[in-house]
Amino acid sequence: MKRGRLSWSTRSGRALAWQAALLLLLVLCGWALASHAAGSLAERQIRTGFGFLGQRAGFDIGEGPVPYGPADSYLRAFAAGLANTLRVSLLGILLATPLGALVGLGRLSRNLLLRGLCGAWVEVLRNVPLVIQLFAWYLAITELLPEAASPLLLAPHVFLSKGGLQLPLPALAGGLSLELPEVTAFGVQGGLSLTPEFLALLAGLTTATSASIAEVVRAGVLAVPRGQAEAALALGLSRRQLVRKVLLPQALRVIVPPLTSQYLNLTKNSSLAVAIGYPDVVSIANTAINQSGQALECILLIMAVYLTVNLCTALLMNLYNRRVALVER
């Protein structure tokens, strides 16, 4: 058989023709969009290119591990936003995983009350939009908590108020010491301060994702056949051994892949920060678009950021998955 003959009568010939047509269509569409975009950008006198990243941004960012002032560049603003996104996502994942696991196991409990409560937790959080939950958390923190001058004392030196949460901050000034927050007439000063926006986003993401993780964990545990536990008990394993050596390894195999996508969802959902004004990368991009008008570049930047973050998370979780996955002969 002659391979690759350019004719409609052969299968490979038809495939080649279809693909050529598709390529042509894509190129044409791309060209049409690009030329039109170039035209309308010129018409609105919007510059193009990533040159604006080096310019002075001129807006302020309230918080974050990357120090940032109005005199800094757009590039630094994006870096500060990315750091804020990573900070809330990482902390959210760390908190939502144990909470979700507990709720998921609670739904399997033999105790009717506990089961019902965990079920209600999952149903309510999964069936109300996250945006609504975030607005509600934010308003609850900024309206219902006491004023910053008379904060709630949660633990020694841990204060909660409309101004956010203040914690002791470990400092390395002349040996290890703790920088303690103090209550002053202007609110709580010093120590590690978490803003209401951060707290609302963290609380919303953690609780909402914990409900999804609970479902993943429940499905994973239910996927282990009953006989496995019965066989282990019949062999004389203790309950502890049963869970550690038999149930957990088999359940994890089912749990880890969907858990990965829940982590990715949490990271993506952290973009809802823009709704309550937490300066994550999307909020920064939103401000930058409104200021510089360079929407295309800013949107490309956020997409690149999310794709990279997702890829890294997926890579890490796949490595972990390889450890727990079934080893077949």
Added chain:
Amino acid sequence: MAAPSAAGPSAPAGVARPPPPRPGGARAWLRASLFGSPSSAAATLLLLAGLAWLLPRALDWLLFRAVFRADYEACRALEYTGACWGFVAEKHRLVLFGRYPWGEHWRPLLATLILVATLALSGHPRAWRRGLLAVWAVALAAFVLLMRGGVLGLSRVESGSWGGLPLTIILTVVAMAASLPLGIGLALGRRSRLPLLRAVSTLYIELVRGVPLITVLFVASFLFPLLLPAGLRLDALGRVALGMTLFQAAYMAEVVRAGLQALPRGQGEAAAALGLSTWQAQRRVILPQALLLVIPNFVNSLLSTFLDTSLVTVVSIYDLTGALRLALGDPLWRNFFLEGYLFVAAIYFTCCLAMSRYSRWLEGRLSSGRRR
């Protein structure tokens, strides 16, 4: 195995023993499920104590001390010891219909009812016939006619003034309906023999699934005006609907692909052996079965699309969530935000619970049909 004696080891014959506890019975069941073990009993007591503390307070706030009239002074006098449902009484029309002209609220109400009725009608498998498409076309036309007006003596209302529940529902319906054909195309493309088509489909699906919906909405509201030629220029609502459709299509493609993968290979091979062309096989044999397999998943994506529409408030479209924020913009009633959020959350929750229960019912019904 040696048969153990039925009686206990030290039971002398002939002595009447108390009967063993009967299995079943509500009391025994309740006892086992609440006090089955010491730790379970401790958990029960702890939870009961918590509920005993919480429940009277919650009921007090929600019902007994609450004000149900749209009376601002009475709500103020509560000083937050009770719920002010007066907010809902005062603002429910604004929350449900957004900035739609006040005197014309019967139109969005009727339009919403038509859509909901059509959705409910399409829920039963017996309604899944060709005629359903016609019913949907009529329902959508009626919706647009009622909302937009401009004919039959109805005053014209631009889509910029639409808002609230009808907007949420129409966005959901349009995004779902329009993303289905796109999703089928992408799923087939991803499984195609043609490397270029496969690469393009895979790239699109993974790209869209990798970014948050907000970025897609940003693309819709900031970039579409730049990219689309003047003849294709859409209003803000149209752009957002298009953005949600393109986003949903990637997820839909994965749902359809799951169905295609679940179908045994033999179906396609049998169709080819019978002499059906590739397209005939897809249309007559493979797709109908694959789509039927994933109908419960469609209901789940309907649910998540419904929840996702709440994000459009970020790009200044006043859906149910956005309309609530509009209502909370009134400085007089702003302090009663909790009641407002509970009201809107209850609407979302009821709709979603109905959908997920329906999905479960449908799954049971469809799979029982398959087992036969």
